[in-house]
Amino acid sequence: MRFYRPLGQISAITFDLDDTLYDNRLVIQRTEQEALAFVQRYHPALSNLENTEFHRLRQSLRETEPDIYHDVTEWRRRAVERAMLDAGLTAEEAAAGANAAMVNFAKWRSRIDVPEETHDTLRKLGKKWPLVAITNGNAQPELFGLGDYFEFVLRAGPDGRSKPFSDMYHLAAERLGVAIGDILHVGDDLTTDVAGAVRCGMQACWIKPEGADLLQASDSRLLPHVEISRLASLTTLI
Numbered sequence: 001m002r003f004y005r006p007l008g009q010i011s012a013i014t015f016d017l018d019d020t021l022y023d024n025r026l027v028i029q030r031t032e033q034e035a036l037a038f039v040q041r042y043h044p045a046l047s048n049l050e051n052t053e054f055h056r057l058r059q060s061l062r063e064t065e066p067d068i069y070h071d072v073t074e075w076r077r078r079a080v081e082r083a084m085l086d087a088g089l090t091a092e093e094a095a096a097g098a099n100a101a102m103v104n105f106a107k108w109r110s111r112i113d114v115p116e117e118t119h120d121t122l123r124k125l126g127k128k129w130p131l132v133a134i135t136n137g138n139a140q141p142e143l144f145g146l147g148d149y150f151e152f153v154l155r156a157g158p159d160g161r162s163k164p165f166s167d168m169y170h171l172a173a174e175r176l177g178v179a180i181g182d183i184l185h186v187g188d189d190l191t192t193d194v195a196g197a198v199r200c201g202m203q204a205c206w207i208k209p210e211g212a213d214l215l216q217a218s219d220s221r222l223l224p225h226v227e228i229s230r231l232a233s234l235t236t237l238i
């Protein structure tokens with residue numbers, strides 16, 4: 001554990017999910033493949049849909065609705081619906097198809113292998129502090145065994161704009177009933193997690209991705225309070 005700023009009082013801990021509590025890379029890769037295969041199989045008119053076309057649809061949605069990126073689930077659902085409409089399905093068929101695609105997406109998205117170290121660490125920290133999850137993504141901790149550790153989960157879209165915007169950080173403090181400065185936020189991203197949290201007055205812990213170096217990173221605008229390489233290091237704060 002490396003300290004860059006003095007840590008103050010800690011009354012609660014908030015966590016990013018993806019690549020902070022588990023390795024998200026392979027899961028998301030497999031999920032993307034399965035999601036595309038599902039849409040291709042859904043209707044003969046979609047059998048030739050390619051990932052590049054799907055990404056183009058996502059980008060064009062973002063151009064017409066610049067705020068849609070805050071809610072990655074809704075953004076994806078709308079892109080699938082658009083692809084289905086473009087392939088000639090009726091509005092009703094496309095809406096039903098997009099919903100089915102999202103159910104399939106959530107199923108694959110949840111096949112996450114959470115390391116035992118994460119369970120151990122959250123269990124220990126949870127005895128001392130209330131824990132909260134704050135995510136920009138679409139992972140649902142209750143679907144892969146992490147739901148019980150958290151007082152609540154905040155997700156970008158339904159709970160505000162995505163990090164680094166401060167909406168969810170403030171909402172966490174408000175719901176927990178603690179001063180925002182007494183919260184430690186833990187995350188792997190120097191912009192969304194570290195800079196976002198520090199800028200709104202929280203304390204921040206950066207969980208360093210393998211091989212990363214704070215002083216070399218191009219996105220290190222604000223120093224975290226602490227840096228760790230393994231989640232279990234947090235138990236030394238108890």
Ligand SMILES: [Mg+2]
Nearest residue numbers: 016018019188
């Ligand atoms: Mg992350």
